[in-house]
Each structure stands twice: as C-alpha cells, then as structure tokens.
Amino acid sequence: MITxxxxxxxxxSGGTRAVDDLNLEVRPGEIFGFLGPNGAGKTTTIxxxxxxxxxxxxxxxxxxVDVATSPLEAxxxxxxxxxxxxxxxxxxxxxxxxFIGDVYGVAPRERRQRIERLAEAFELTGALKDRIGGYxxxxxxxxxxxxxxxxxxxxxVLDEPMVGLDPRSAHDLKELMADHCARGNTxxxxxxxxxxxxxxxxxxxxxxxxxxIALGTLEELRRGQGRDGxxxxxxxxxxxxxxxxxxxxxxx
Amino acid sequence: MTLKPSFPRAVxxxxxxxxxxxxxxxxxxSALLIFALLVAVxxxxxxxVAPEGLREVFPGxxxxxxxxAGMLALNRSFASEKQNGCLQxxxxxxxxRSAIYFAKVIGNLLVMLASEVVLTPLFFxxxxxxxxxSIWLLAAIWLLATFGFIAVGxxxxxxxxxxxxxxxxxxxIVFPVITPVVMAAVKSTAGLxxxxxxxxxxxxxxxxxxxxxxxxxxxxxLFEYLLEV
Numbered sequence: 001m002i003t004x005x006x007x008x009x010x011x012x013s014g015g016t017r018a019v020d021d022l023n024l025e026v027r028p029g030e031i032f033g034f035l036g037p038n039g040a041g042k043t044t045t046i047x048x049x050x051x052x053x054x055x056x057x058x059x060x061x062x063x064x065v066d067v068a069t070s071p072l073e074a075x076x077x078x079x080x081x082x083x084x085x086x087x088x089x090x091x092x093x094x095x096x097x098x099f100i101g102d103v104y105g106v107a108p109r110e111r112r113q114r115i116e117r118l119a120e121a122f123e124l125t126g127a128l129k130d131r132i133g134g135y136x137x138x139x140x141x142x143x144x145x146x147x148x149x150x151x152x153x154x155x156x157v158l159d160e161p162m163v164g165l166d167p168r169s170a171h172d173l174k175e176l177m178a179d180h181c182a183r184g185n186t187x188x189x190x191x192x193x194x195x196x197x198x199x200x201x202x203x204x205x206x207x208x209x210x211x212x213i214a215l216g217t218l219e220e221l222r223r224g225q226g227r228d229g230x231x232x233x234x235x236x237x238x239x240x241x242x243x244x245x246x247x248x249x250x251x252x
Numbered sequence: 253m254t255l256k257p258s259f260p261r262a263v264x265x266x267x268x269x270x271x272x273x274x275x276x277x278x279x280x281x282s283a284l285l286i287f288a289l290l291v292a293v294x295x296x297x298x299x300x301v302a303p304e305g306l307r308e309v310f311p312g313x314x315x316x317x318x319x320x321a322g323m324l325a326l327n328r329s330f331a332s333e334k335q336n337g338c339l340q341x342x343x344x345x346x347x348x349r350s351a352i353y354f355a356k357v358i359g360n361l362l363v364m365l366a367s368e369v370v371l372t373p374l375f376f377x378x379x380x381x382x383x384x385x386s387i388w389l390l391a392a393i394w395l396l397a398t399f400g401f402i403a404v405g406x407x408x409x410x411x412x413x414x415x416x417x418x419x420x421x422x423x424x425i426v427f428p429v430i431t432p433v434v435m436a437a438v439k440s441t442a443g444l445x446x447x448x449x450x451x452x453x454x455x456x457x458x459x460x461x462x463x464x465x466x467x468x469x470x471x472x473x474l475f476e477y478l479l480e481v
Contacts, residue, residue, distance in 0.1 A: 050344055075346040086341035088332070090276045091269070102265030103345050105258065 001186040002026040007058030018044040020210035033201035034190040037250050041210040042190045050080045079153035083160040085140035089133035093143045104151035118146040138164040158189035198242040208250045221245050262347035266355030280325040284367040291317040296378040311441035314375050326405040330413035350475040360402045385444040396460040397437035403467035436460045
C-alpha cells in the first residue's frame with residue numbers, strides 16, 4: 001500500500017543525509033509503527049510521504065500512485081495528522097471541518113454524518129461551535145484528526161497522534177486505527193510511546209541517523225531478525241520489550 | 253461520496269474560509285478603512301490649493317492612500333496562514349498550489365474593493381471634487397489598478413511571509429514592482445477627472461490591462477516554487 005524504494009533526502013547538497021536509501025513496504029491491513037530517536041529522519045520521511053518534501057532520490061508510492069508524479073491523486077489517498085495541530089484559531093471547529101470537507105469535496109450529507117460520528121467518538125460534539133482558539137491542545141488535536149479522516153482516506157499517516165490526547169480519546173483513536181486496518185486499509189504512524197507501538201502495531205520500523213536499522217514484527221525483532229546487518233536468530237531474548245530492543249539498536 | 257480534487261472547488265473553499273476569518277476579525281477591512289480615512293483627513297487639511305490645482309493632485313493622493321492602506325491588508329494576507337503552520341497544512345491539500353494564490357487574490361481584492369466603495373465618495377466629498385466623466389470608466393480604472401496591485405502584492409506577500417521581518421520586507425519589495433500600476437492608475441484617473449479624451453490616456457489603461465494579464469498568468473508557474481523558498 002505504501003512503498004519507499006531507495007529514498008534519500010539531504011537538506012544541504014553534499015551534507016549529511018536526513019534519510020538514506022530507505023526501502024520499505026507497508027502492506028494493506030497493517031498498522032505500521034515508525035520509530036526512532038529525535039532527529040533520526042522520521043519527520044523527513046513522513047513529509048516526503050505526504051508530499052511536503054521531494055526526495056533527492058528514489059520513489060514513494062501510495063496504493064500504486066507515485067507521490068512525485070501524481071501528487072494530487074496521492075494526496076487524496078492520505079489522511080495526515082501532524083505532530084502539532086495546524087488550525088485556524090478564529091474559526092469554530094465546525095467551520096474548520098466544513099472547510100476541510102469543501103477542499104476534499106465531501107458531499108454535505110456524508111460530511112454531516114461523518115462529523116457527527118467522529119465528534120461523538122472524540123467527545124467533541126458540544127465544542128464544535130466554539131472557536132478553536134479556545135480549545136485545549138488535545139481538543140485541537142482531535143479536530144485535526146476528524147478533519148484528516150473526513151474524506152475517509154485509505155491510508156492514515158499520523159505523526160505522534162497520541163500527544164495531547166486524554167486516555168479515553170487515545171483509546172478511541174487506537175480502536176479507530178484497528179478498525180480502519182481491519183477493513184484492509186493502512187495506518188503509518190510515528191510515536192515515541194513505545195508501549196503504544198508494542199501493543200498496537202503489526203510491524204515496526206526503527207530508523208536511526210537516516211537509515212532503517214530494523215524492520216519486522218515485535219517477535220521478529222526479539223529474535224534478532226530484520227535488524228540491519230542481518231542479525232542472528234536468538235540474538236535477542238524472549239520477552240524483550242520494544243523499549244529494550246529500541247535502546248539497544250539506537251545506542252550508537 | 254468524495255469527489256475528485258478540483259481547482260475551482262479548492263479556490264472557492266479557501267476563499268470562503270478567508271472571508272469567514274475576515275468576517276470574524278474585520279482586521280483587514282478596518283485597517284484599510286481607518287488608514288485611508290486618516291490620510292484623507294490629513295491631506296484635506298494639508299492642501300490649501302485652488303480647486304483647479306486640487307484636481308491635478310487628487311489622483312495622486314487617492315491612489316497613495318489606497319496603495320499604502322492596501323499594504324496593511326497584504327501584510328495580513330499570509331501572516332494568518334503562517335500562524336500555527338496553516339500554510340503547511342494548505343500545501344498538503346489535493347489541489348494545485350496556485351489555488352492558494354488565487355483564493356488569496358480574490359479575497360484581498362474583495363476586501364480592498366469594498367473599502368474603496370466606502371472611501372471613494374468620502375475622498376470626493378473631502379476634496380470637493382466632481383466627476384464629469386463616466387462613472388463606469390472610473391470603476392474600470394479602480395478595478396484594473398486594484399487588481400494589478402493585489403495580484404503582485406499577494407504574490408510577493410507569499411514570498412515575504414517566509415522571511416522573519418515580513419512586515420518590513422513586503423513594502424520594500426512591492427513598491428518598485430508596482431510602479432507601473434501606480435503611474436497608470438494616477439495618469440488614467442487624472443485623464444478622466446481633468447476631462448481629457450479617452451484616446452489621450454488609453455495607453456495607461458492598456459498598460460494596466462497588460463500588467464494584470466501578466467500577473468494573472470505568472471503565478472500559475474511560479475507560486476509552487478515560491479512556497480518552497
């Protein structure tokens with residue numbers, strides 16, 4: 001559903017590569033966790049995936065659509081939630097969502113139903129007519145989430161989606177993610193909360209210094225498979241937490 | 253049902269959003285109106301010349317007031333998008349990025365024309381001016397000159413918004429580029445108010461039309477790159 005083939009990006013010509021020769025395939029029906037320390041290249045990768053940055057080399061496709069050559073078609077497939085909510089303080093929640101609905105061409109009837117359903121799920125119904133400027137960080141994050149899901153994109157790209165959400169909303173979002181993937185769609189999300197990744201993800205990828213250093217299910221990573229340089233079966237230990245594997249891999 | 257991305261729909265959606273924001277805050281409209289009104293009052297006290305002499309300086313005064321006031325509106329145009337990273341959010345939209353420019357141009361044009369509709373009669377009253385020529389021709393000059401100013405100003409406002417001191421930078425880069433619009437607006441207004449034949453100042457109207465057409469076409473090519481600066 002999402003493929004990265006030999007994708008590289010550096011911010012200064014000849015400088016250090018923020019992302020270096022990334023090869024990755026995220027399958028349909030999969031929740032994929034993208035992990036890495038600060039400055040590892042997660043946000044750069046996500047920005048290339050959603051069409052905000054152009055890779056220096058390589059190709060990214062979303063459901064077979066090349067992000068570089070057919071950006072508009074690719075963007076219609078994606079619902080993106082950034083790590084900080086990008087909203088207009090002086091619009092009400094409903095005005096903002098209607099704006100997003102207009103941009104994506106969601107018909108009024110469907111739009112109303114989806115807004116009602118999602119606002120109910122995130123307990124935002126009562127606040128939709130208030131100005132976004134008066135919302136808490138978590139409420140702003142929720143309204144951005146609803147906006148990103150309004151056109152029912154098959155691919156969700158979420159950058160640190162749990163930040164600012166209260167436990168119930170975080171729980172509801174996890175359920176929505178699982179439900180979305182159960183219908184054959186894909187969720188690609190980055191997080192620093194390793195417990196969430198451990199519990200939620202079908203597979204995880206760990207990036208460090210721009211290189212993908214591990215890729216696989218938690219079980220595979222525990223066994224030492226899928227690690228950069230091959231790894232050896234039995235290198236890890238049964239019961240190793242993702243945190244321990246993460247720390248071990250990103251140590252140097 | 254989700255429709256395919258469309259350019260006019262994206263322009264319309266962003267225009268409605270911008271007008272809604274302006275309706276809530278009235279930032280641009282009130283800044284334009286108050287500034288131009290203060291200039292009108294200041295000029296009406298400052299100039300103590302015979303009516304014939306006033307007729308010659310009036311076109312310069314009214315356009316200086318409009319363009320300087322318009323600069324305040326242009327400064328706000330992309331500043332609201334920069335706030336909270338909304339410009340980046342717009343760049344994620346499934347439409348050609350020049351749609352952002354055209355929505356901004358139409359929004360700024362509507363706000364500036366609305367304030368000109370209020371201000372023009374006031375300027376005529378303050379300076380005791382009478383319009384002998386066609387009001388439609390006056391409206392055409394107003395529209396062409398305002399569009400030229402807004403088209404260039406909005407394009408450069410997007411560029412300046414990427415800089416730290418954008419509010420200082422914008423007038424510095426806009427005024428040299430809009431010199432032809434200022435000259436053409438003043439000359440054609442003077443021609444109309446002084447009762448000259450249309451053929452005598454038609455060249456300035458043609459200049460305005462050419463300028464407007466160029467800056468209607470250029471953003472289709474340039475705007476995408478401008479946002480990536």
